[in-house]
Amino acid sequence: MAIIEVSNLKKSFGQLDVLKQITFNVNKNDVVAVIGPSGSGKSTMLRSLVHLEEINGGSITVSGEPLVKEGVYSKPQEVKRITSKMGMVFQHFNLFPHLTVKENLELPPRLVKKESPEDIQKRSSELLGKIGLADRASAYPANLSGGQKQRVAIARALMMNPEILLFDEPTSALDPELTGEVLEVMKALAEEQMTMIVVTHEMGFAREVANKVMFMDNGEIIESGHPSELFTNPKNERTKAFLTRSLK
Amino acid sequence: MSFDYITSILGPMLEGAQMTVLLFIIAIIASIPLGFLLTLAVKSDIKPLSLLAEGYIYVMRGTPLLLQLLFICFGLPMIPGIGEYLVLDRFVAACLGFVLNYAAYFAEIFRGGLLAIDKGQYEASKVLGLNKWQTTTRIILPQMFRVALPAVANESVTLVKDTALLYAVAVPELLHFAQTAVNRDFTIVPFFVAGLIYLMMTLVLTLFFKGIERKFKFE
Ligand SMILES: Nc1ncnc2c1ncn2[C@@H]1O[C@H](COP(=O)(O)OP(=O)(O)OP(=O)(O)O)[C@@H](O)[C@H]1O
Ligand SMILES: [Mg+2]
Numbered sequence: 001m002a003i004i005e006v007s008n009l010k011k012s013f014g015q016l017d018v019l020k021q022i023t024f025n026v027n028k029n030d031v032v033a034v035i036g037p038s039g040s041g042k043s044t045m046l047r048s049l050v051h052l053e054e055i056n057g058g059s060i061t062v063s064g065e066p067l068v069k070e071g072v073y074s075k076p077q078e079v080k081r082i083t084s085k086m087g088m089v090f091q092h093f094n095l096f097p098h099l100t101v102k103e104n105l106e107l108p109p110r111l112v113k114k115e116s117p118e119d120i121q122k123r124s125s126e127l128l129g130k131i132g133l134a135d136r137a138s139a140y141p142a143n144l145s146g147g148q149k150q151r152v153a154i155a156r157a158l159m160m161n162p163e164i165l166l167f168d169e170p171t172s173a174l175d176p177e178l179t180g181e182v183l184e185v186m187k188a189l190a191e192e193q194m195t196m197i198v199v200t201h202e203m204g205f206a207r208e209v210a211n212k213v214m215f216m217d218n219g220e221i222i223e224s225g226h227p228s229e230l231f232t233n234p235k236n237e238r239t240k241a242f243l244t245r246s247l248k
Numbered sequence: 249m250s251f252d253y254i255t256s257i258l259g260p261m262l263e264g265a266q267m268t269v270l271l272f273i274i275a276i277i278a279s280i281p282l283g284f285l286l287t288l289a290v291k292s293d294i295k296p297l298s299l300l301a302e303g304y305i306y307v308m309r310g311t312p313l314l315l316q317l318l319f320i321c322f323g324l325p326m327i328p329g330i331g332e333y334l335v336l337d338r339f340v341a342a343c344l345g346f347v348l349n350y351a352a353y354f355a356e357i358f359r360g361g362l363l364a365i366d367k368g369q370y371e372a373s374k375v376l377g378l379n380k381w382q383t384t385t386r387i388i389l390p391q392m393f394r395v396a397l398p399a400v401a402n403e404s405v406t407l408v409k410d411t412a413l414l415y416a417v418a419v420p421e422l423l424h425f426a427q428t429a430v431n432r433d434f435t436i437v438p439f440f441v442a443g444l445i446y447l448m449m450t451l452v453l454t455l456f457f458k459g460i461e462r463k464f465k466f467e
Contacts, residue, residue, distance in 0.1 A: 050375050080377065088375045094368035098390045098466050107386065108376040140466045160376060 003028045003063050003164060003195055004049065010057035010071075011044055018044045020219040021058070026164070026197060026212075031190045033206035033227070034199045036216035037242060042199040045216070046166050049197075051083045062086070063163065084112075087157030091169040093149040095141040101128070101152050102137040105159050113160070120159075127155040131185055147178030151185050158189075165189065167198040183209075203246060207231055215239045257429045257438050264425035265445050267339070268411045271421070272449075275346040275407055280400070282347065283354025290359060301355070308352030314413055317345040321417045338419045346410070353403055361396035362388070394464050401457035405450050422446070 004026040011019040018041045026032055034042050047053040049060060049067075057071040066074055067082045074082065096104050105124040109115060128134045131151040141149055150170055157165060167186070171179040183205050190196060190209050200206060206213055207227045214224040215236075223236045234240045289301035308316070321341045324334035336344070365388055373383040414421040426442035429435075 052371055052374065083375070084377045086375075088372075090368060090372065092366075092368055094366070094372035096369065096372070096387055096391075098394060098464075108373075108378060111382050111386065112377040142467045156376070 001028050002026065002061075003030075004197075005061040006049075006058070008058035009045070009048060009055055009060065011041075011048055011053060011055045018219050019048070019055075022219075022221055024214060024221055024224065026195065028195055029193045030195055030212055031210045032197045032212045032214060033210035034197060034214045034216060035201070035203070035206060035242070035246075036222075040216040041219045042216055043168050046088070046168050046197065046199055049083075049166060050086050050088050051079055052088075084160065085163045087160055087162035087165045089150070089153050089157055089165065089167045089170050091173050093141070093146075093153045093173070095149055095153055095156070097141050100138050100140055101133065101144070104141070104152060105156050108156065109159050123159060124155075127158055130188075131155050132181075145178060146174040147181045150174065150182045154182075154185055154189075164195045164197070167196065167200070169199050169201065171200070171202060201246065203231070203243075215242065217242070253433075253435075254437065254441060257425075257433075257441060261422060261425045261429070261438065261441055261445065264420060264422040265449075267414065267419065267421040268408070269449070271339070271343060271346060271411050271414065272408055274343045275350055275411075276404060278343075278347040279350035280354050282351035284358055286351055286355035287358040287362065290355065291362070305352045305355055308349050309356065313345070313349050313410060314416055316349055317342055317413055317417050320345045338417055339414075342414055342417055342419055346407070350403070350407060354400065357396050357399040357403060358392060360399065361392035361394075364395045365391050394466065397457065397461050397464065401454065401461070404453055404457070408449050408453060409446065 002025040006025070007023045009019055009022040010017070022041075022045060034045070036042055044053055048055045049062075051067070054073075055068060055071070059069050059071075060067040061069075062082050062085055065078075065082050067079060068074070073079055096107070099107060102124055105127065106120050109120050109123075110117065113120075125134065125137070128137055131154065133148060133151060133155075136144065136148065141152070144152065150173075154165075154170075170186070171182050174182065179202065183202065186196070186198070186205070187209050198205070198210070210227050212224060213227045213230045215222050215230065215234075215238075217238050223230060223234060223239045230239065231243065234243055286301050286305060289297050290305070292298045292301075320336070321338055324336070324341075325331045327334065369387055369391070370383060373387050378387065411421065412423045415423045415427070418424075422442055422445060426438040429438035
């Protein structure tokens with residue numbers, strides 16, 4: 001069952017066509033790894049899904065509801081409701097530096113969700129336990145390591161109970177020795193059947209955790225398929241070239 | 249230089265210092281919010297409003313405060329037709345001048361604070377479902393004030409020293425009493441006393457802002 005349907009998505013910045021007629025589906029419980037060279041439009045694609053970018057054509061449907069239909073966006077409150085089904089984790093964390101870890105987790109649902117403060121607190125301490133940072137609840141982001149920050153950012157996104165979680169290179173800003181702890185959390189989410197789209201350079205993660213890999217180049221999805229297939233037996237020359245470069 | 253002499257001039261000088269402190273308090277309390285409103289006006293999507301605010305800031309920062317004070321005290325009353333209604337009490341006029349001038353500086357400081365905020369903060373807020381008002385009040389402004397704090401502290405110290413410009417529009421303040429005593433008693437001691445009083449004031453202010461900065465360190 002498709003939870004995200006994208007068809008003929010077009011996006012340009014001025015004269016530059018960054019996404020050219022992109023079409024793909026994401027099924028419930030999928031873990032989709034998006035790979036491709038720098039500038040191929042991976043981030044723009046992800047950002048379009050949560051309406052951080054306004055697209056120029058095509059359709060995006062999220063669990064059956066149209067965010068954009070043939071280039072026409074739904075009403076603003078509809079757009080807001082539909083995008084709220086998705087959470088996003090950024091490369092540079094984007095934690096709120098003036099709030100403690102606990103406040104980072106609890107402020108957004110307090111402002112946005114109709115939930116009792118007790119429920120919110122309960123969920124935040126559960127999530128902090130889950131990411132292994134229960135003892136850092138009152139720390140400020142400035143006092144956390146990169147890996148800890150990204151784990152908090154994941155927990156913050158989860159606080160909103162999203163149906164789908166998007167990751168834009170969640171480990172690219174981290175020192176190599178800190179990527180593991182973040183990938184572990186993502187792996188645990190995948191095991192809990194979280195639907196995820198992950199833009200990543202971590203081929204190991206894509207191979208091991210994803211059930212679908214999409215290779216993008218120059219604003220197009222060149223090839224997609226199960227990692228066992230795409231990594232071992234790529235059909236397209238560009239995919240081959242890219243994989244040779246990044247797996248060497 | 250006798251201890252008695254210093255105590256004898258200290259009374260009137262501290263009285264003058266009251267004027268200094270009063271002006272400082274009025275100027276800071278009024279110009280910070282006004283400066284903040286100016287920042288919002290500059291940032292506004294309403295083009296005429298933002299142009300007006302930018303022009304205002306340009307003029308206020310591009311001309312000497314002394315000129316502005318003289319204009320309000322002595323220039324306004326000379327405007328044909330309406331001048332007679334614009335004769336203000338000197339101290340009131342000075343306060344007005346300080347507030348109008350400092351608001352422009354604070355507006356620039358706050359604008360700089362806004363520029364320092366990463367666009368990722370807006371994006372994270374949006375994806376988490378915060379509306380524009382919530383994003384501004386809960387995420388952006390607290391960070392803006394934090395970033396602006398050292399510059400605000402610096403500007404406040406400058407304001408303490410700028411109060412000496414009251415001298416030029418003949419409002420009796422600290423410097424006025426010092427100068428009077430120097431002329432009358434043929435001694436420069438009053439200047440040192442005045443200097444010490446200014447130092448005391450800036451010291452208190454500096455410690456105050458250090459305290460605030462420590463409290464809002466977010467570490
Ligand atoms: N706001 C923008 N304005 C203009 N051009 C942009 C903007 N954002 C992205 N681009 C351009 O769009 C193209 C795709 O960018 P995008 O960030 O989506 O690529 P990417 O695949 O995520 O690359 P990377 O791996 O480096 O993150 C690039 O050529 C980039 O320069
Ligand atoms: Mg990118």
